[in-house]
Amino acid sequence: MKITVVGTGYVGLVTGACFSKLGYDIVCVDKDTAKIDDLKKGIVSIYEPGLEDLVQKNIKSGNLKFTTNLKEALEKTEAVFIAVGTPSRRGDGHADLAYVFGVVDELAENLSSEVVIVTKSTVPVGTGREIYKQLKKKRPDLVFHVASNPEFLREWAAIEDFMHPNRVMIGVDSVKAKNLMARVYNPLCINKTPIIYTSIEAAELTKYASNGFLAMKISFINEIADLCEKCGADVKEVARGIGFDDRIGDKFLHVSPGYGGSCFPKDTKALSYTAQQYDAPLTLIDAVIAFNEARKKSMGLRIESILGSLKEKKLAILGLTFKPNTDDMRDSASLDILPYLIEKGSKLNVFDPKGMKEAKKLLGHLPLKWKKNSYETLEGVDAVVILTEWDEFRFLDLNHVKKILKSPVIIDLRNMYDLEEMHKAGFEYHSLGRKIIKPMD
Numbered sequence: 001m002k003i004t005v006v007g008t009g010y011v012g013l014v015t016g017a018c019f020s021k022l023g024y025d026i027v028c029v030d031k032d033t034a035k036i037d038d039l040k041k042g043i044v045s046i047y048e049p050g051l052e053d054l055v056q057k058n059i060k061s062g063n064l065k066f067t068t069n070l071k072e073a074l075e076k077t078e079a080v081f082i083a084v085g086t087p088s089r090r091g092d093g094h095a096d097l098a099y100v101f102g103v104v105d106e107l108a109e110n111l112s113s114e115v116v117i118v119t120k121s122t123v124p125v126g127t128g129r130e131i132y133k134q135l136k137k138k139r140p141d142l143v144f145h146v147a148s149n150p151e152f153l154r155e156w157a158a159i160e161d162f163m164h165p166n167r168v169m170i171g172v173d174s175v176k177a178k179n180l181m182a183r184v185y186n187p188l189c190i191n192k193t194p195i196i197y198t199s200i201e202a203a204e205l206t207k208y209a210s211n212g213f214l215a216m217k218i219s220f221i222n223e224i225a226d227l228c229e230k231c232g233a234d235v236k237e238v239a240r241g242i243g244f245d246d247r248i249g250d251k252f253l254h255v256s257p258g259y260g261g262s263c264f265p266k267d268t269k270a271l272s273y274t275a276q277q278y279d280a281p282l283t284l285i286d287a288v289i290a291f292n293e294a295r296k297k298s299m300g301l302r303i304e305s306i307l308g309s310l311k312e313k314k315l316a317i318l319g320l321t322f323k324p325n326t327d328d329m330r331d332s333a334s335l336d337i338l339p340y341l342i343e344k345g346s347k348l349n350v351f352d353p354k355g356m357k358e359a360k361k362l363l364g365h366l367p368l369k370w371k372k373n374s375y376e377t378l379e380g381v382d383a384v385v386i387l388t389e390w391d392e393f394r395f396l397d398l399n400h401v402k403k404i405l406k407s408p409v410i411i412d413l414r415n416m417y418d419l420e421e422m423h424k425a426g427f428e429y430h431s432l433g434r435k436i437i438k439p440m441d
């Protein structure tokens with residue numbers, strides 16, 4: 001089966017590479033000539049474990065091709081997966097569908113045989129229907145079907161998530177589209193992956209509802225953490241306790257300075273915007289958005305209230321990315337916290353294992369000292385602030401850390417360390433939703 005994937009960003013490339021591994025004849029199309037030239041050589045600019053290797057192997061096997069020529073890519077294709085960006089440019093949550101409908105216009109010009117058009121991009125409910133309408137208007141002669149097949153890929157685990165998903169959502173309204181999608185995902189049925197067929201609208205909304213729910217779950221435990229601090233409970237114990245309830249589940253209950261990344265902030269806002277358009281406001285989601293934004297902003301103040309005046313204070317910042325194992329800085333809490341600390345007069349050494357290049361693009365205007373490794377960052381500072389839970393921070397030599405710090409103070413916004421361990425090591429240790437450890441306790 002030949003499949004065309006339009007857009008070679010994160011989602012498009014993972015989709016194309018994984019489908020090619022399943023044995024399909026995949027052509028990935030993008031307008032960016034330089035990117036396509038690199039991809040043809042097997043060069044992948046995105047940091048995603050296993051992706052470059054998968055791309056290279058499948059180029060070699062002949063299953064995966066790259067082109068800028070859409071017309072050529074559409075020849076004899078049975079399905080076109082649209083995987084272009086849907087950015088949120090206006091700040092009000094409105095998802096910009098210009099790229100999606102740009103592709104639809106080009107499909108109208110270039111399609112010549114029956115095809116199923118599948119949206120992989122995260123699109124607001126109603127987009128599938130609108131694609132059908134617009135294409136039908138431009139090409140009344142063309143036989144085509146529309147389907148929605150949202151992705152639920154986590155950065156750094158994208159290939160695993162694609163190959164072993166919790167479920168595959170397929171929104172269709174024709175037997176032809178359903179049969180084709182069943183064939184496409186048949187190889188995953190071997191692992192007993194649930195394939196859920198729904199209306200196009202339900203599939204589109206499921207993506208937003210999933211991300212909205214997960215964002216709500218994170219915000220819930222973050223708010224409980226605030227209460228724990230006041231009442232003396234330990235949030236890790238509470239999270240463990242509620243997580244054993246099957247109805248709740250133990251995932252996504254890690255306390256944090258607020259969620260970030262390419263999906264949760266954008267998708268929660270888009271979901272809220274869609275709900276307002278339908279005159280069915282989602283007050284819970286609105287509260288989550290407001291809570292998370294306020295939380296990220298409050299973290300600078302929290303650091304200040306622990307350390308007192310920040311003027312001339314030397315701090316080590318460990319971690320800049322929105323989560324570990326990625327170089328992605330989008331909507332990372334560090335983007336709120338670092339400007340605040342600088343504004344208040346502190347001097348910052350910063351380090352992230354993979355995110356330095358991306359971080360420099362967004363934080364390069366600040367007077368930061370960019371360090372090469374954790375220990376260099378910690379040298380001679382008044383306190384350490386952990387913003388991202390990279391494994392290498394978990395395994396620091398605490399005795400050595402204590403020796404090289406000016407004062408043994410750690411503010412851990414990811415609850416990476418055990419309280420007992422910190423106590424034994426003689427640190428003043430501040431985490432979220434847990435008691436404060438003082439060296440003398």
Ligand code: UDX
Binds near residue numbers: 252253257259
């Ligand atoms: C997320 C969804 O998990 C994925 O299904 C969707 O397709 C895209 O968005 P991703 O953004 O890669 O994936 O990362 P994820 O691991 O979900 O983390 C998102 C943010 O939530 C991070 O900032 C992370 O630190 C935060 N988070 C996650 C918490 O604060 N606490 C948690 O318990 C889990």
